[in-house]
Amino acid sequence: MxxxxxxxxxxxxxxxxxxxxxxxxxxxxxxxxxxxxxxxxxxxxxxxxxxxxxxxxxxxxxxxxxxxxxxxxxxxxxxxxxxxxxxxxxxxxxxxxxxxxxxxxxxxxxxxxxxxxxxxxxxxxxxxxxxxxxxxxxxxxxxxxxxxxxxxxxSYEAMSHHWSWAPDMWDDDTRDLAGHGERYLLFGTLASAVVQDYVVLALHSGGTAVIPAVDEPLPYAIQRYGITGTILNVPRLYQFLDILRARDVDTSSLSGMVVAGSPLPPHRFKEAVDRLGPVVYQAYGQSETGNLTLLTPAHIETHGPDILSSVGRPHAHVDVAERDGELYVRTRYAISGYWADDEETADLLADGWVRTRDLGHLDERGFVHLTGRARDVIIVNATPYYAGPIEAVLAAQPDVDQAYVVGAPDELTGEAVHAFVVAAPDRVPFDDALRGAVLDALGQACVPKTITLLSEVPVANSGKPDKHALRDSLR
Structure with a gap:
């Protein structure tokens, strides 16, 4: 090696x-x-x-x-x-x-x-x-x-066994993805390990990394530069789809687009596939582990639309285990710990396994499904409830495009559920219908105390939805 x-x-x-x-x-x-x-x-x-x-x-x-x-x-x-x-x-x-x-x-x-x-x-x-x-x-x-x-x-040892930097470690799914890097759109920040890892995948496979004009909307950059592959987070995908709904932009050069950073609701995944064709991949990973899974167009063709609820199949050199509903992973390119933080490192690592702090499971076909964050908990009447399942119920409603749930202090119940939703195009969500859907699926304690309609969700520096900003808006 x-x-x-x-x-x-x-x-x-x-x-x-x-x-x-x-x-x-x-x-x-x-x-x-x-x-x-x-x-x-x-x-x-x-x-x-x-x-x-x-x-x-x-x-x-x-x-x-x-x-x-x-x-x-x-x-x-x-x-x-x-x-x-x-x-x-x-x-x-x-x-x-x-x-x-x-x-x-x-x-x-x-x-x-x-x-x-x-x-x-x-x-x-x-x-x-x-x-x-x-x-x-x-x-x-x-x-x-x-x-x-x-x-x-x-470590250098970990990077020498990395899923994208070390071609000897590539599995079939990675080789498939690498094949779309002929003209790879490089944007965002090189400080992101994810950005580095995917551009290197393209360079290893003989491709060219194309740096677009600053702040050029993604669909127009794809059209202008004849882009074949790129990676983006979920909020950027939503912006991408919003533009395509309103404008006629030629993205036909695109053959592989990875969505990462947070799980993509199945109905939005389907919309992306319907608009762009079989070019959409979904990846799951963390700063602590690097990329862990990949859901490919071939998987979707083989297993049908129900597979859109998963975040893909683990790479060949990744082991996944479920412990009390939480996912643990093992891979040679995971981190060795946190810098100058032995306490957090001890909470993260256990006998060669990395605690993801994500809730989920492996299905019988070997695909990973996420259901929430272990720390994304709302304590209602002294009972913990996870935000992920509530968000999934809300996002599945026909009038809802995006849904996010936070907890906030409540005088009667300790904490209460508060929901923020973005409406689906040309639709108007009704609070009573949304509350009823949650009640039927999850019970009274999970029913949102407030539901706030947003035109767009705030995004944190990490590129993920900013739940701190949502929570602060309740004050």
Whole structure:
């Protein structure tokens, strides 16, 4: 097994003339990318940075930024992607925890800073991956939705057995997905491990990563650049479908689109398939585990529409177990723990298994179904009720497009259920009908005390629906 990131270096070296990145009018060949990486490795070395150094990345999406991530990995650094949008206290925590230098697009006021341009002006060095198996390759910070962001430590050993970075680990579903990366739309933030993992899948398979104009709506970017594959979260899919309902946009070049970040309700999954054709994949994973499952168009064709309630089949190198309704997983590319947080690590890891804190089960065909979050609990009259099943009942109603449930303090019951819904196109949900559906399915304690109609759901920096904002709106 080659040491991370050697397999990608080898793939890029196979054809130095191949275009691997497009950014506006720029076309960057694999040879040019590798030359930039060599100079960046030299610049890191000149600055005393190498194996074990903490290198934080606060950059936009560009060929040079991608090269900086790859160079830091070659040098054996602990690479820390910094997501945009952290509030000041959380950003301070991320940038002062095990960070030796901050790489940016331009000068900042934080400590020791090197710009991407300065890195690209370094002396050339050979590309010999320096990371040791137990060294931390990536420190992936969580969104901070539960307070202080946690740093997920993914070792060089784990990355060397990674589901997308190591082609020797690819199973049939991964190879199928990789086949749609001929022109892959690279957007969002490179600080996201998910963004990195999927673009690397495309590069490994001979594709080109296309960086669109900033804030260009996704359907128009697909049409403009002839995109064949991309990944997006559920809120972005909803925006995508809203545009397609109102505009005639040609997305026929698209052959593989992955939806990830949170479960997609079956009726919205079906709408996406009906509008786009058999090109929609659903993926499930976590910062702590990486991608775990994939639901493919072939699965849907084989098993029929009822399979849309699942998040797919585990990858070949992923084991899934159910313990008291909660899912535990085991894979060689999972994290080794949280940075400087032994207590949370002990709560996460158990005898080689990772506690997902997601509720769900495996069906008889080997597909994973999620039913809620173990911590997404509302205590009504001293009895816990999970938000997921309530949301599923509401989202299944014909007048509802999206549904989200939170708990809030209540003088009579301790906590009460509060629902937020987005109406289906040209429909008007009636509160009594929605409450009746929940009553019939789940009982009185789960019936929402309030139902708020939204035009759109607020989205957190992680790209997921912002339940903290919804809860705060009740005050």
């Amino acid at each position: 080659s040491t991370f990131p050697q397999p990608l270096l080898d793939a890029l070296a196979e054809d130095p003339r191949r275009t691997v990145l497009e950014h506006g009018d720029r076309k960057v060949s694999s040879g040019e990318l590798l030359a930039t990486v060599r100079r960046m490795v030299g610049a890191l070395e000149e600055n005393g940075l190498g194996r074990g150094s903490g290198v934080a990345m606060l950059t936009g999406v560009s060929p040079e930024a991608f090269a900086a991530y790859l160079a830091a990995a070659v040098a054996g650094c602990r690479v820390i992607g910094v997501r945009p949008g952290y509030p000041p206290n959380q950003l301070r925590h991320v940038l002062t925890t095990g960070v030796d230098v901050l790489v940016t697009d331009g000068p900042t006021i934080y400590g020791r800073t090197i710009t991407v341009a300065e890195l690209a002006d370094g002396p050339r060095r050979d590309l010999d991956p320096a990371g040791g198996p137990d060294d931390v390759a990536r420190l992936i910070y969580t969104s901070g939705s539960t307070g202080t962001p946690k740093g997920c430590m993914q």
